[in-house]
Each structure stands twice: as C-alpha cells, then as structure tokens.
Amino acid sequence: MTILNKMYDIITKAINNSELVVSKNIKFSSIIFGNGINENYLYLTDNLYCLIDLIRRGYSNKIDLIYIDPPFFTNMSFDKKIKINLEDEEIVLKRNDFSDSYENGLEQFIYDIALRMNLMRELLSDTGSIYVHVDNRINHYIRIVLDEVFGEKNFINEIIWVYKSGGASNRRFSKKHDNIYLYSKTNKYIFNQQKEKSYNRGYKPYKFRDVIEYKDDLGWYTLVKAKDVWNINMVGRTSKERVNYSSQKPLELIKKAILASTNDNAIVADFYLGSGTTAVAASELNRKWIGCDQNPISIIYTERRLRNSDFTLLIEKESQKFCRTFDIEYYKDEKNLYLFVKDYINIHNDKLKTKPFLYIEKIYVCNNQNDSFNIVSSLDKTSIKENKINITLNGESNLYIIIVDLFGNIDFHKLS
C-alpha cells in the first residue's frame, strides 16, 4: 500500500469516527474570571473534548476564525528548566510544557489531527477560515489532511512565515521559515485585503502620477496588497511579549490573520493555545475568543496575559491532576480567611520543604455552586510574600482553595 493510500484510509476513518465521538458525555467544572457575563471560553482539556463540548453547546457554524499551531511531529519533549531554592541547596528540575511523540507514530498523528480538524470544520461558519501553522517536518501530510477535510477548492494560501532565529547548519541551507495553510469552509469566506510596505528601488521616490508614496527611516515606499510571505520577528529572549512558554508565536502574526479574515465581534478560536497568544490577539482586536490547551501551565500563562478580560475557564474533570505536596491550615471568621500554606517537593521519595511559594504558581480562593467556582480572591507568586495569607470575605460560604503548581498540578481543597 502506498503512503498516499494509507493516508486516505486513515483520514476517512477519522472523518467517519468524528460523528461517533460527539455523543461522548464529558463533564467540566467552571471558574469565572471577571463579571461572568462574557462569551470567552478557556478550556483545560484535550481539545477533542473541547470540540465535542462546543458542538453540543450549539457552536456549529458559529466560529469565524480558527488558528492552530499543533505540535509538528518532532518526536521531542518541550521542557523548561526550573530552578528551585530549597532551604540549603538549589536544584534544577524539568517542567514538561508539552511532548510531541506518538506511541503509534505518524499514523496516530494523522488520525488524531484529521479527527479534530473534521470537528473544527463543523464549528467553522460559512464565512470562516482556518489557519494551520506547521513546518517542513509535517507540512506535506497536513496539506493532504486539509484537502480531504476542507476540500481542495477551499485552499486559499500557503503563507510562509520568515524569521531570523534558529535553523543554521553547515550541511544545508538555514531553515528560516514555517508554513501556514489557509483554508475556508465555503467560497463565501471573509477576506479583508491587508496592505504592506514595498520599498522603491534604491529607496528613492518614483514620482509616478496617481501613486501615493511614503517615506520612513529606510527610504521611499508605496503600500501594496499584502503578500503570502510574512517577515515577522520571532518572540526573542528580550521581547516584551515573551512569557517563557515553549514555542510562543508573535502577536503580530496572529493579529495579521485575524484582521484579514474576520470583522469586529467575530469569534476566534485556537485549540492548541499554548501561552495564549491567539486569545490575547483576539481580545486586543475586539474579537471574542475560545481557547483550549491540555497543559495547565498554558492556562496559567493565558490567564496572566488576560488579567483584565472576562472569561470562563472550563476544566475537564478527568484532566485534573492531583498532587499532595501542599499542607494547608486555615482559620476563618465572618470577615476573614487566614491561610497558612506550606509547599513541599517530592524528590527520591523525600518530602523536602521549600521556601514558601517557590513551587506554587497560583492560588485561587473560590466559592462553589453546582460545579461552578466563583473567584473570591486570586493570588500569584509575585503577590505572595510570606506563607500566611489574609483574605477578606463578604459572607461567602462553601469555599475551596485551588492551588496550581509550576508543573501544572492542580490541587482542590474544600474548606469545611
């Protein structure tokens, strides 16, 4: 069997199975950020469950733009080194942001992505578009999946994102680009023509009649229709928008896609959200957003970047990883809650006490009603100076403490 025949079989199987998976019953807890009257959703779950949930909640044909930047079948683990200061020594641990390897290899990768893309197609509106960000390792396979799911006739562009960093070698030309495939659902897709600078030869003025020319520090230029080659800097070490999450993409890149393919108030979704770039870009451009990632660290970064936004966080029950390395003592009266938190770290079966809050990313104090958690107070490690915390209460009851550590473990404590 040729690789192409094999691929068509896998994709057909995934498309047929996507109808079956929609009947799966999935439960989510929710935490409301902001005033609760919002239409922005952040899912902490495998995106398969998020896609199913959105279809069941009536989002079919409602999403105007999907941007996804899935793992590129690199067979790599994307880790960050974390330094922890124990009371008398410093240790370095590895935090896994995400891993990109598949037990059943390429076939599983293609099946998983085809299944999800078919559900994304269902969610996309008739005027909507999807941008799929990949690189040379997987682009040829993804293009076939997209042709099968969205139809060859709905292919719009292959965008080449060119950057300066990475990819240098003495054995080949330096690899300095990613590929972004743009497909629509129908031929009624929105496309707002974008303009870009085109510098005149020699940076000198042409002075043609009816052509408006501009000048900047480099020289004279005209504005032309934007091309499918995008020169945008990567998020570098010193970049202001950098949040230290593996594979973070620049806001400018995603904003360009949003501006070209949606209008105000559109719904923009990203089901491989990472550090939250798509949600931030959508919010800054007055669009509604839906984001999903299965890694709690991604959710923490997204929440930090969207501090002033309203959204509902939906946590799939099975994705809650429990960790028993926190001791919480508390004292409560009508008006105050006093928390004493000690964090420990387990290394080689030893329970070692760390300095307070080195290990904790975030603490939420919530009150709970029917699986919905309303935030009474939220603290992150930059705002916590000692291990005793005083929280003012306004008569709330049924309180929970939710602690997220820097490895993405989530710990729910019910206060009796």
Ligand SMILES: C[S@@+](CC[C@H](N)C(=O)[O-])C[C@H]1O[C@@H](n2cnc3c(N)ncnc32)[C@H](O)[C@@H]1O
């Ligand atoms: C390349 S990163 C995305 C980076 C993002 N574009 C940004 O600017 O930060 C891919 C993300 O997909 C997430 N991911 C991979 N498989 C997933 C799945 N099945 N469901 C949800 N998230 C997934 C990983 O946890 C990772 O955060």
